[in-house]
Amino acid sequence: MDNMLNISVPEKPIKKDGLTCEEMEGMDEVIFVDDETGSNFSVNLVAAAVLDLCDGNHTAEDIAGFISETMNTDKQRALIDTQAILSEFAAYGVIQAD
């Protein structure tokens, strides 16, 4: 997921159905598998946490707040990163609107 695309992100994004997560123990990597299409992609743990919070109940600000609190990082920085991650997820069809 290297290409940043200018895609609109739903206000309260929802993770695509049928995604299964496989953690690489002791590593900053998670693989998500789409059981419907068989496609897969890997993300780091922060992006995995962002995707986990895409449950239709959280905005980008909510997600960034959680990330910022958990990782003890600057909230504004966390929001910029979260929005970038969500844009990529939207571009790849990993999240959808409510």
Place this chain on the structure above:
Amino acid sequence: MQWQSTFHIANICFEIRSFTDLCRDEMQSIISLYEPTSATPDTVFTFEKLDDTFTLSADGETLWQSQDSRDFPPAFEIHLYRLATEQMAPRLLSLHAAAVCVHDRVCIFAGVSGAGKSSICTAALLKGAGYLTDEFTLLDSEGTVHPFPRPLQWDSIDHPAFSQNDLLKGGLFSKEEYSFPDPDGNIITSHLWLPARVQHRALQTAWVVLPQYDAEAPAAELLPLRRSEALMQLPQHLHHQMSPAEEIRELNRRIPNTARFFSVRFSNVHAAWETVSQTISK
């Protein structure tokens, strides 16, 4: 009965009971790299001639019939590999990959046909690595690979990267062959290359290499891969049907966290093994 032989591949014991002496040498060449055993067989192959028809069966089920006994060896090979991989699962999962060992640790080469996994495996064997398999890498849940040391085979008598002389000198390989007619009656010869250094113990996986032969590539270019990158490429090489999520989960469970992953793009297979060997020796 004319002859019989009992051997095991990983945890499965096979027995051949032949009621004909035809193709005996060829059949014994095919199974020559497996360890003999006195255990009770899980599957019994029977070769017999019934009413002018040669019949191959397993546990009473007819697998192959032909008027020509020369069909036995290829038919037996196909069914042996199929039954072995079916019966081993789910305890052992078979990956379409070659595996060699260096200092009691396993290096797996996984790739599509033509990627060069058997070639790089052969180059490794010529440099003294131990042989586990060229095709069926059997992964258990303890992170070890069980040997499935079938004879190496390629289409013509000479491999583009290895002359017969290369392989036979020094005693690292011996050679056998069998011939059989194709459906048009043309005679096909299957050349079996038998490595001398066969590993019979299950050993820990230490390295997974994804080779890619490319005539335009530099001699050899080795790049480290993230575990996730490699694992996402491996499911296509599993011999078993399961859901995409299960494939990733099983591979993640069966390849130790300590394993290192690489890709190697090469035009010269000897240089490719040399590069891999230098890196994994560090």
